[in-house]
Amino acid sequence: MSMEMSDTKSARPVTPVTIASVRGLKVHFQSKAGRVHAVDGVDFDVRDGETLGLVGETGCGKSVTGRAFLRLLPVPPGILAGGSVMFRPQTTCPDCQGDGCERCDDSGRRPAPCPKCRGQGCTTCDQTGIESLDLLTISDARMRDIRGDRIAMIFQDPSKALNPTLTIGEQLGEVFLQHRHADLLAAAGIAEDQPGWQASALRRLASQQDRGTDRLLVKLSGAMRRKHRAIRQALDERIAAALSETQIPNPQRVMQSFPHELSGGMRQRVMIAQALACDPDLIIADEPTTALDVTVQARILDLVRQLQTSRGSSVIYISHDLSVVRHICDRVAVMYAGRVVEIGDVEQLFTNPRHPYTQGLLAAVPTTRTPRGQLAAIPGSVPELIDPGPSCRFADRCAKAHGPCASHDPALQPVSAGHDVACFLEHPITTASRARA
């Protein structure tokens, strides 16, 4: 399926196949014992409109990779040691204004044109005419614009990710105030370039950059109070709409509640509503259902799937639960010790896993057929990643480890179309490359 898609899309040069691509990403952490290579050379692409699963054991670097997209890493002790995360933001299709036309595949969205050459093709955008941002090097202000607007994150534990001292309405409203203040002002009848101190005061209020005097002005002037009320009302409407989209019953009441008044499933819905509020191009879901019951999990997964297909956003789904990934993802990248060891379509990877680690993970899941006490556990645990040497990192837990595994580093190479594996069993090391090493 994905092959066909890429073929049709490559016929139209304006539509890229990938929305984001990670190349050689390295995130290290400085510790007393040495440099921990938490993510050490990760490569993958996220295609437009797909759900990419990122699976692996605890400590394999999947969450760090996800957070690198939004630069939510603590630096220091974190060190962005190299690589790039290229992201291609999208805008409303200029030909149809979002209604869907021939040129945008009826999605109503097109990649944003390169700001330097206005889509004509120049050296900055590599003659593609498409804007491409390296999320690791852009300015903090630009990152703030993207965070929550073009790329959003759904966190694992909603009870920790939501602020317990603010109502749901207040914290959801922040997304709109940060990224959609122009809409709010328009709804209150204030043009973007309207002159005058009153309009500027309201503009500051609507984008959370208000000064102390602005609030005082609103209190004193009746006209401003009315305008301000109109902004609040437009904001409330948008919050309620975002909440009801995630099938929250009675959004008016939920807006007034504090996080502790809601159940776990409801809190996760609020998180999803917050992430989807600005219609992002890319959603990073970091184990969104781990803290939930199976019955609630099923509903949340349905919801994520349904919203994603209706909006055509791409999702990076980080999880350690293989059965969830099996059901929700289009492609899967299996990570181990800071590296991607196998990547491919869900079907290929689950029916024909090629890396011994993937095989081990799949065999460890209890099924109806496994006799009791005979689960195929992977012996040992994830290695500590302090200054690792050149070797396959899975070698000491691998039942099939042989000669080159201990002395050489395997690279991700294709075994079939769209299915890459980093293992010497699939790609035996040649004497030439051995000599080079």
Add this chain to the structure above:
Amino acid sequence: MTRLQSSFTPDASKDGGTLLSVRDVAKHYPIRSGALQRVVGQVRAVDGVSFDIRRGETLGLVGESGCGKTTLGRLVSGLIAPTSGQTYYDLDSSSLAALDAAQTLPEAERHAALAAINAAHGIETMPIEAKNRFRRNCQMVFQDSFSSLNPRHLVIDLVGRPLRVHKEASGSDLTERVVELLEQVGLGRQHLYRYPHQFSGGQRQRISIARALALDPELIILDEPTSALDVSVQAQILNLLNDLQAERNLAYLFVTHDLSVVEHMADRIVTMYLGKVVEAGPTRSIFDASAHPYTRALMAAKLDLGPAGAASENKAVLDGAVPDPARPPRGCRFHTRCPVATAQCGWEIDDIVRILERHEALCDTLTDVTRESDFAGTLVFEDADAAQKMAAVLASEAVPQPFRDALELAETTGTKLRVRFRQAEDIKLTRRGPDHLAACVLG
């Protein structure tokens, strides 16, 4: 199940018998409010649960969060005292028969009939020596190994503690015993003098298991032992638990919400919903032919490694949230979310309130509810129009068909709406097959 012959096998007369009998156990937590902290209600965490645990078997306890499974595990182990009911330890078959016969007697006679059994076997009422013996034989492994291992103690103190408390060993003998226990769970002498934070999640859970094994118990209560672990480590722990069970004829009470794990581990399964047992039976019989719609809904929600396809599309996903355990629904507690509910399931006044919550405008106009019983009462609205509207809603497609069938009377007089539902008793567990019980009005 095969049991290995080893030095740990207890005497044959006890083998296969009932180890622990839980009878009608309830735990209610008071809700306090106001300046005087008066009790205004009870959260019925566990509300009348009965089952047996046999020697050498694994009993799985499943249910959603908040259904009382962890509370039940703590009640069984004697960590908290029940509000009513009792857990009996080490009953022989004649006392067990007497116990079950006494359950049908009226309250006053039951006390007299049970006095002897209570004094000898009830874990709340038994003499201190007997209770010490029970405590030795009933150990627990907790879900979160971060909070259940003291971070300031070394492994030797953690694992050696039960041996020291029960004066089993001391000095170099203690060290040797601890090493032996650590080796049984796949750790070794080199781990003796380390702190819990120096271990990974899987290793910490192994330390918890070693501590539980120290006094060679007959029963271990496992409260979600693998839910915080990765699938590969989970497989290691599950295999370890199985080996230990085969070696020592251990009984497990396996509390979990993961159906794949429980299917793999348990001989028998008990499903709980809102503090009540809804179904109990042998694992295969529950998985192949479950008799309760709640168990079926849980299984439908379970994901597996099979290909995603038609099966996941027409899955009956459960609607709504678990009702408030302080006011559990009457009749079958699951009827508010049940896809196959009938008129006999115990529809009541509270169900009208739940429906009202979906009709916000009407909910705001409701001023008062007077109840004659749970099944009959009067709703007072602000104006006659709202009462009429409510009556129309109750008769429309907006409410489930069985609800309308159970509604015997709904008449409006001015601003008042009088309603009466069909009376319904609590649904009892009935036999569905060999050793298989379910609480459902349907066949």
